[in-house]
Amino acid sequence: MSGSQAARAASRFRPRRVNLVLAAWMTLVWAALWQDLSAFTLICGALLAVALQLVFPMPPVRLDGRVRPGALLGFVGYFIVQVLLSSLQVSRHVLRFGAQPRNAVLEVDLRSESDFILTAVAVVTSLIPGSVVIEARRSSHTLYIHALGVCDAAGVERERARTLDTEARLIRAFGIPVADRGRAP
Structure with missing residues (x-):
């Protein structure tokens, strides 16, 4: 054996x-x-x-850091603002007659190798109106996101930056170390 x-x-x-x-x-x-x-x-x-x-036993969830209440409260505030702003943007697209909003599917390579952070970023991104995670690759810690109202490459980069900002705020809130994966921050 x-x-x-x-x-x-x-x-x-x-x-x-x-x-x-x-x-x-x-x-x-x-x-x-x-x-x-x-x-x-x-x-x-x-x-x-x-x-x-x-x-049906659940696999253990490793949380390598610890919860930081101040950063967590800051993240909750950030999330509420993002939901409100995105709701207004989606409403503008819905109420605008004639013009079809442009969409994009973008790939975001996360900096953290934590499955917890990958899942949290995917959930938060999907809860923000106008964006939804269509695929999450655990092996490469990559999210594929469908975003509403993205017209050009600058819009794609804004969405990517917003997702990476969400990841950074979650990392600060949960104190999880980021492994150097050879990517620019």
Whole structure:
């Protein structure tokens, strides 16, 4: 038996753990879906949450840094401003008769190698009106983004800069070190 086969066999028989915070959250979501806070609904939700975690274990999420409250608050403010400004831009495109907005698909190479940051940037980018992540490549930490209202190369660079700014703010908020991947900042 080779080393990789032994590691896989050992991981199959490793005792599985239940995350109590996740189980509590899943139980609350279960009760909210049923719109009932009876003891029966809560017990069934808790049993279902534990069973789901045992049958479908989540991979561990590595968070190499620590949360910085000031930077996190700054990021939340930045996000709210971006949502408001983008909503106005999308509204302008929708209400303008006759003219079709130009769109672009752009590739953004992230500086961080953290899967957590990749996921957070993808989610935040998709939550901002007028942009949506159409592909995320974990192997190269690259996002492909469809952006509304991009007319030229300067617009593409603005969207790329906005995405990289979002990444930088998330890195500051969560204190995750950036590995030098040979890319210009």
